[in-house]
Amino acid sequence: MNQPQLQQLTEQISQQFFGKEFRHKAVFNDRLKTTGGRYLLGTHDIELNRRYLEEHGRDELIGIIKHELCHYHLHLEGKGYQHRDREFKELLKQVGAPRFCTPLRAVQNRRGPQKRHDYVCTGCGKHFIRKRRFDTSRYVCGVCKGKLTWHRTIDSV
Known part of the structure; x- marks a missing residue:
């Protein structure tokens, strides 16, 4: 999957599950090590970890995109967008997004005794x-x- 395909998938998920447009950028960030993705408050962009697509497949990546879109839409609406906020937890349940992503095997194995x-x-x-x-x-x-x-x-x- 390349950048334009990721952008198109993110816009499609936003429209389908949230009924709202995604007007910013969704990009792969290969420097992310332990997280599936992140929402950037300053630019409103979403960065995703490509290794989740390679290791866990498209369904896991879609779950991560939904999770980050929850942060995105709630932040733009001025509602509670942080993990601890009730509105965030409720929106996660509504769209079927995971609260946390599955750990990568490389991260699990990297930690020794x-x-x-x-x-x-x-x-x-x-x-x-x-x-x-x-x-x-x-x-x-x-x-x-x-x-x-x-x-x-x-x-x-």
Whole structure:
């Protein structure tokens, strides 16, 4: 699918499901990594991830287009267009658009084992598991105000 075909599909979906014209641009953005698409508030354009078409097919791409068109039409009407807004959730249900897109396989596989850091309080013996290491001289235990020491690094999946 090329740019003109994507533009035509987006205009057709907008007319069919929303009964309104799509007057801006719909383009593929190959730099998108973890999301299926995005609606740009400043230009009112829609950018879509081409890999969703290649990996999940046309139906998934149509769902993403519907989702972004919900943002588009609600924003132009001055209604709640964000994910947390009731109007957005209701419009998603009306047009049959997904709230979130299916993750790409490449994104799922890219994340390997994640390290966790285990800290122990010398006062009460409580363990604190954290994603990032931190300077133990700057922090104390939240339970007893005792000194924290780094205990070990844990490899988790």
